[in-house]
Amino acid sequence: MEQEDFTEMEPPPSPKPSFVRNVNLAAMDEDYLYHLALDTKHNDLKDMFRDVKFVCFGGSPGRMKAFAFYMVKQLKYKITAGQTLEDISKGSDRYVLYKVGPVLSVSHGMGIPSLSILMHEILKLLNHAGCDPGEVMFFRLGTSGGLGLEPGTVVISEAAVDGLLRPYMEVATLGMVIQHPAFLCPELNKELLEVSKSVGCQSVLGKTMCTYDFYEGQARLDGAFCEYTEEDKRNFLKRAHARGIANIEMESLCFAAMCHRTGVKSAVLCVTLLDRLQGDQISTPHDVMEEWQCRPQRIIAEFIRKKLGITD
Amino acid sequence: MEQEDFTEMEPPPSPKPSFVRNVNLAAMDEDYLYHLALDTKHNDLKDMFRDVKFVCFGGSPGRMKAFAFYMVKQLKYKITAGQTLEDISKGSDRYVLYKVGPVLSVSHGMGIPSLSILMHEILKLLNHAGCDPGEVMFFRLGTSGGLGLEPGTVVISEAAVDGLLRPYMEVATLGMVIQHPAFLCPELNKELLEVSKSVGCQSVLGKTMCTYDFYEGQARLDGAFCEYTEEDKRNFLKRAHARGIANIEMESLCFAAMCHRTGVKSAVLCVTLLDRLQGDQISTPHDVMEEWQCRPQRIIAEFIRKKLGITD
Numbered sequence: 001m002e003q004e005d006f007t008e009m010e011p012p013p014s015p016k017p018s019f020v021r022n023v024n025l026a027a028m029d030e031d032y033l034y035h036l037a038l039d040t041k042h043n044d045l046k047d048m049f050r051d052v053k054f055v056c057f058g059g060s061p062g063r064m065k066a067f068a069f070y071m072v073k074q075l076k077y078k079i080t081a082g083q084t085l086e087d088i089s090k091g092s093d094r095y096v097l098y099k100v101g102p103v104l105s106v107s108h109g110m111g112i113p114s115l116s117i118l119m120h121e122i123l124k125l126l127n128h129a130g131c132d133p134g135e136v137m138f139f140r141l142g143t144s145g146g147l148g149l150e151p152g153t154v155v156i157s158e159a160a161v162d163g164l165l166r167p168y169m170e171v172a173t174l175g176m177v178i179q180h181p182a183f184l185c186p187e188l189n190k191e192l193l194e195v196s197k198s199v200g201c202q203s204v205l206g207k208t209m210c211t212y213d214f215y216e217g218q219a220r221l222d223g224a225f226c227e228y229t230e231e232d233k234r235n236f237l238k239r240a241h242a243r244g245i246a247n248i249e250m251e252s253l254c255f256a257a258m259c260h261r262t263g264v265k266s267a268v269l270c271v272t273l274l275d276r277l278q279g280d281q282i283s284t285p286h287d288v289m290e291e292w293q294c295r296p297q298r299i300i301a302e303f304i305r306k307k308l309g310i311t312d
Numbered sequence: 313m314e315q316e317d318f319t320e321m322e323p324p325p326s327p328k329p330s331f332v333r334n335v336n337l338a339a340m341d342e343d344y345l346y347h348l349a350l351d352t353k354h355n356d357l358k359d360m361f362r363d364v365k366f367v368c369f370g371g372s373p374g375r376m377k378a379f380a381f382y383m384v385k386q387l388k389y390k391i392t393a394g395q396t397l398e399d400i401s402k403g404s405d406r407y408v409l410y411k412v413g414p415v416l417s418v419s420h421g422m423g424i425p426s427l428s429i430l431m432h433e434i435l436k437l438l439n440h441a442g443c444d445p446g447e448v449m450f451f452r453l454g455t456s457g458g459l460g461l462e463p464g465t466v467v468i469s470e471a472a473v474d475g476l477l478r479p480y481m482e483v484a485t486l487g488m489v490i491q492h493p494a495f496l497c498p499e500l501n502k503e504l505l506e507v508s509k510s511v512g513c514q515s516v517l518g519k520t521m522c523t524y525d526f527y528e529g530q531a532r533l534d535g536a537f538c539e540y541t542e543e544d545k546r547n548f549l550k551r552a553h554a555r556g557i558a559n560i561e562m563e564s565l566c567f568a569a570m571c572h573r574t575g576v577k578s579a580v581l582c583v584t585l586l587d588r589l590q591g592d593q594i595s596t597p598h599d600v601m602e603e604w605q606c607r608p609q610r611i612i613a614e615f616i617r618k619k620l621g622i623t624d
Contacts, residue, residue, distance in 0.1 A: 019536065021538075022535060023538070024533045059406075062405040093375075094422065109421045110406065110426040111424065111429075113526070117526045119536070120527045120536045124535075163485075171524070173525075173529065173539070174531050178539075211484065212484065212524075213425060213428050213483050213484075214429045215432045216490075217483060217484055219486050221334075222337065223436075224334060224436050224570075225573060226334035226336055227485070227490075228486055230336075236486040250425055281340075
């Protein structure tokens with residue numbers, strides 16, 4: 001009999017949404033969001049961020065800057081004459097943060113630890129700003145390696161699992177390894193799949209494997225180290241594929257787990273840059289890749305336009 | 313009887329130094345170092361990098377750019393009139409990479425996964441360039457939270473351990489969790505401690521805890537989530553301190569483990585920005601912190617000057 005697959009379970013009811021779950025925060029005189037270079041003493045976070053409704057995360061600072069300017073057009077957002085968008089976190093060179101009306105566009109770097117720092121600080125920021133956690137949505141717009149998919153396909157993650165197929169993120173916390181389940185929202189995913197069709201992007205629902213290492217963690221043959229054969233690799237990826245893994249990246253597990261802890265609605269949309277069942281190296285021309293990387297952005301832009309009632 | 317402490321062991325003899333241990337690499341027609349935006353087809357890596365002897369890694373792109381320009385002065389390096397240093401990896405916005413004669417200055421972002429991607433690609437780069445792995449040294453110049461140390465103190469890592477005090481990095485590799493021990497070089501550390509004295513930087517040798525999470529992973533009370541008390545935190549940090557942990561950061565374990573796998577000599581020097589036994593938030597003025605963050609750079613600059621026989 002096949003092992004029970006927890007990723008097929010209906011997500012348990014989320015707790016009452018709350019950006020933070022930490023009794024210490026209320027007692028702090030001041031909160032310095034160190035890696036965002038913002039704080040509650042020198043920045044009026046309510047004034048700056050209270051209207052935020054959609055937070056869009058992506059790895060690359062350049063891509064998230066471009067997304068912000070793309071959203072200016074998509075939302076018909078009026079920038080004051082003689083002004084432009086600025087990186088709100090320019091005092092730090094860890095992340096970039098742009099705001100276009102109700103949309104935040106923020107870069108998270110690569111890997112779970114880098115995303116995790118940002119998530120903590122963005123969640124605290126939205127809490128300080130007095131946003132309604134039941135009304136805000138989080139999206140990760142990323143890149144990934146696909147399994148058995150035509151490169152350029154967007155995978156909307158049904159569930160995130162780690163490199164051993166476990167559907168939770170482990171955090172070593174004061175000597176205990178705490179497991180945080182990584183559920184995502186089936187209804188939101190269904191809605192996003194419809195939107196992706198309406199903008200003509202090839203999209204699928206599937207499970208996403210999230211690893212801590214890009215080379216050995218994803219069974220690549222082209223890292224500095226490789227202690228397995230091409231056959232080992234092929235068999236591993238095929239077995240993962242057979243269990244519903246559609247793509248592999250490095251942040252979804254943390255993203256889903258932290259969103260689930262808050263009860264904030266969230267989705268992960270990653271375009272596949274190559275089919276890992278075929279190879280490891282990326283050889284697609286730069287301009288084609290650029291267009292692929294815009295696909296999750298196009299889907300989310302259209303989704304947000306619909307929610308805001310913006311039509312052409 | 314106290315538990316045996318493996319971090320006190322003499323490191324086993326390193327294998328014959330080699331930047332890469334992967335039989336597949338020799339058979340590849342071309343190698344695209346994707347996250348560095350360099351490849352063996354369009355870039356003459358031998359010509360560009362064959363003289364590299366010291367590779368300096370740090371988290372922040374701005375800091376590693378500043379370090380490169382600092383090294384220009386320290387090495388009395390002649391930049392051609394009308395030219396300046398450029399980010400060699402400017403085609404990617406994942407990392408910055410600068411070269412000043414035999415010194416590379418490269419940013420690794422935050423956390424083990426981000427560092428790990430870079431390490432694989434830098435190791436392959438040096439291999440393609442034909443550098444001698446027995447002659448190259450790697451340094452991580454970072455920031456950290458200290459335990460029981462005056463902020464501004466530089467910790468030279470004797471050993472790196474994870475958030476559970478285990479002296480190895482685990483990599484989930486094709487369904488197996490492989491443990492890579494994280495040894496560092498006692499002789500090199502002794503030499504660096506002497507140099508730090510000669511440049512007037514307060515430095516100590518100590519063990520470094522390396523975590524996957526900045527807030528809950530490091531027992532902070534000021535994250536978005538906190539499921540433990542101030543007393544739990546204090547007790548955990550005190551017990552870590554009692555076992556020789558001098559500071560906490562997020563990359564040393566991977567850095568030490570990957571260097572040990574190659575046999576390349578390496579050291580980790582992190583300045584402490586606060587004493588975690590006293591608090592979590594950083595309230596030191598910006599300019600004081602800037603000076604502190606230069607301390608590991610000053611030590612390594614002097615170390616390199618000594619090796620190259622450069623005097624004022």
